[in-house]
Amino acid sequence: MPIGLFKLRVVPVAFFDLWNLCFTAVTQEFALFFVAELLLESVFLSVDPYMRPYSKRDMKEGDVMIGTQVARIVESKNPAFAVGTFVVANRGWRTHFISDGKDLNLLPASWPESLPKSLALGTVGMPGLTAYVGLFEICKMKPGETVLVNAAAGAVGSVVGQLAKIGGCKVVGCAGSDSKVAYLKNIGFDEAFNYKTVASLDEALRKASPDGYDCFFDNVGGEFASIAINHMKKFGRIAVCGAISQYNDSVPQKGPYIQIPMIFNELSMKGFIVSSWHNHREEGVKALLKWVLEGKLKYHEQVTERFENMPAAFIGMLKGENLGKAVVKV
Ligand SMILES: NC(=O)C1=CN([C@@H]2O[C@H](COP(=O)(O)OP(=O)(O)OC[C@H]3O[C@@H](n4cnc5c(N)ncnc54)[C@H](OP(=O)(O)O)[C@@H]3O)[C@@H](O)[C@H]2O)C=CC1
Numbered sequence: 381m382p383i384g385l386f387k388l389r390v391v392p393v394a395f396f397d398l399w400n401l402c403f404t405a406v407t408q409e410f411a412l413f414f415v416a417e418l419l420l421e422s423v424f425l426s427v428d429p430y431m432r433p434y435s436k437r438d439m440k441e442g443d444v445m446i447g448t449q450v451a452r453i454v455e456s457k458n459p460a461f462a463v464g465t466f467v468v469a470n471r472g473w474r475t476h477f478i479s480d481g482k483d484l485n486l487l488p489a490s491w492p493e494s495l496p497k498s499l500a501l502g503t504v505g506m507p508g509l510t511a512y513v514g515l516f517e518i519c520k521m522k523p524g525e526t527v528l529v530n531a532a533a534g535a536v537g538s539v540v541g542q543l544a545k546i547g548g549c550k551v552v553g554c555a556g557s558d559s560k561v562a563y564l565k566n567i568g569f570d571e572a573f574n575y576k577t578v579a580s581l582d583e584a585l586r587k588a589s590p591d592g593y594d595c596f597f598d599n600v601g602g603e604f605a606s607i608a609i610n611h612m613k614k615f616g617r618i619a620v621c622g623a624i625s626q627y628n629d630s631v632p633q634k635g636p637y638i639q640i641p642m643i644f645n646e647l648s649m650k651g652f653i654v655s656s657w658h659n660h661r662e663e664g665v666k667a668l669l670k671w672v673l674e675g676k677l678k679y680h681e682q683v684t685e686r687f688e689n690m691p692a693a694f695i696g697m698l699k700g701e702n703l704g705k706a707v708v709k710v
């Protein structure tokens with residue numbers, strides 16, 4: 381309903397029964413007129429691994445699922461946001477929502493028409509920035525070093541490998557299917573293997589880099605990380621980015637324990653959450669967008685059609701059905 385017409389219908393109702401109004405279907409439109417200024421529709425929604433551990437920890441049945449979207453402004457009473465503008469929002473699994481604009485991030489002004497806007501949820505969004513911060517700030521990667529990354533064909537991992545190449549490193553990746561391994565070779569990984577089919581992870585890691593690894597970008601945790609830590613070079617750095625192999629566990633996995641290899645090789649290991657590095661956001665997005673436009677940073681998206689398929693897309697991503705970033709097109 382246009383905002384102007386809505387005024388005629390809602391104001392008298394609000395006058396007599398404001399409290400009830402807050403809990404009726406018209407609440408959102410009321411807020412649009414009096415408090416907020418924007419009505420948005422989701423165009424692409426993201427499905428991300430963090431949704432599993434965070435929802436397990438913080439949510440109860442009936443809550444709206446957490447998550448981010450690229451959304452289009454369909455009505456505006458805020459001169460700072462024109463109708464038709466695309467933004468990134470963090471409003472959960474919703475097709476429509478209202479906003480006062482404070483919680484929205486505009487896509488960079490230099491975003492070219494030719495580039496899918498869904499990339500703002502992937503290679504040029506939170507996952508790309510995670511790769512950027514993890515490599516440059518946490519691993520402090522230097523040219524000539526050897527970088528290891530797991531879940532390498534996914535949203536974060538595929539960017540990690542390519543940024544490591546841009547930064548002059550040798551890069552080794554692993555993924556859960558032969559077609560993903562072929563993709564990694566195609567986008568420039570020096571070595572790649574299928575962690576599900578190699579006879580021994582220990583052997584595969586040694587074969588890929590007999591001298592070991594300076595940087596390990598860990599997206600997976602669990603058994604893989606426990607083995608990889610024994611392949612780190614002296615003064616190696618480990619960015620603990622994710623632990624997807626553990627997100628579904630109801631009973632925490634036990635050891636092996638990491639102290640001995642950490643001490644022998646004087647390793648550094650640091651966990652991080654990319655949103656805490658927001659002061660690097662602008663510089664990171666700018667760099668990622670530039671590399672994409674120059675063709676140095678390739679991307680692939682696993683696009684699932686229709687909002688109703690959000691759960692299937694989410695579960696599929698956790699099972700490894702995605703190549704690159706998993707998104708849903710509404
Ligand atoms: N710290 C931070 O700020 C952030 C952390 N992350 C973390 O980064 C990691 C990657 O995220 P993202 O790139 O978005 O997701 P991906 O696009 O990589 O999708 C998840 C992938 O994980 C792999 N996977 C699933 N289960 C297992 C398992 N048991 N063992 C090994 N691999 C598994 C699958 O690939 P395969 O076929 O290869 O098994 C799957 O495709 C996650 O752990 C996530 O939580 C992400 C963003 C920010």
Ligand SMILES: CCCCCC(=O)/C=C/[C@H]1[C@H](O)CC(=O)[C@@H]1CCCCCCC(=O)O
Nearest residue numbers: 429430433434446447470621622653654655
């Ligand atoms: C043990 C859990 C590890 C999770 C690692 C991970 O994937 C983290 C992702 C965060 C990313 O850095 C930026 C985010 O927004 C992710 C966290 C999201 C928290 C959701 C909070 C709930 C909400 O949005 O209301």
